[in-house]
Amino acid sequence: MSKILNEVLAANASYSAGFGARAKLAMPPARGFAILTCMDARLDPAKFAGLAEGDAHVIRNAGGRASDDAIRSLVISYKLLGTREWFVVHHTDCGMETFTDEVMRRLLASSLKTASFGPDGWQDAGGGGSTEGDFVDWLTIRDQRESVLSDVGRIRSHPLVPASIPVHGFVYDVRSGALQPIRPAEKLEKAS
Ligand SMILES: [Zn+2]
Numbered sequence: 669m670s671k672i673l674n675e676v677l678a679a680n681a682s683y684s685a686g687f688g689a690r691a692k693l694a695m696p697p698a699r700g701f702a703i704l705t706c707m708d709a710r711l712d713p714a715k716f717a718g719l720a721e722g723d724a725h726v727i728r729n730a731g732g733r734a735s736d737d738a739i740r741s742l743v744i745s746y747k748l749l750g751t752r753e754w755f756v757v758h759h760t761d762c763g764m765e766t767f768t769d770e771v772m773r774r775l776l777a778s779s780l781k782t783a784s785f786g787p788d789g790w791q792d793a794g795g796g797g798s799t800e801g802d803f804v805d806w807l808t809i810r811d812q813r814e815s816v817l818s819d820v821g822r823i824r825s826h827p828l829v830p831a832s833i834p835v836h837g838f839v840y841d842v843r844s845g846a847l848q849p850i851r852p853a854e855k856l857e858k859a860s
Pocket of ligand 1 (some may be wrong): 759763
């Protein structure tokens with residue numbers, strides 16, 4: 669077994685041994701809300717939003733973007749499992765700001781090895797890539813506030829999302845752990 673596999677299984681054995689009353693948790697989130705956020709390892713929604721097992725849905729992807737699949741989860745979250753308030757949380761220093769579709773496609777066409785990030789941006793070792801990346805929208809981010817507003821707007825205006833569900837937008841600061849609210853008016857102020 670790999671070291672990581674051993675560590676994960678040991679941690680799980682310990683967790684499961686103390687599982688206790690969590691065995692009786694119901695499927696619908698007890699606190700009736702959902703968070704869409706980035707997969708970034710520095711973000712722990714259970715900690716930054718005060719969640720215990722059973723409290724809320726947490727939907728994660730690269731960037732915390734309102735992709736078709738994130739919306740699929742959110743729709744199931746309210747329609748079948750009763751959430752009634754949603755949070756979209758992007759964050760400072762997001763890796764999704766470090767590349768574009770064109771960069772990602774070039775890197776993947778070059779090779780499937782892990783690329784390195786340096787002063788000249790992303791560089792690839794080369795050898796044995798695939799152009800399949802040309803067919804993926806990587807949903808990169810140019811501006812955190814704009815990406816939050818765009819994703820909140822997309823969810824808000826989606827035909828399968830009822831107007832009764834508040835959708836709150838935030839940028840999480842990876843240097844302080846604080847959530848900064850993002851509202852459309854702030855975008856207008858920034859533009860003027
Ligand atoms: Zn991120």
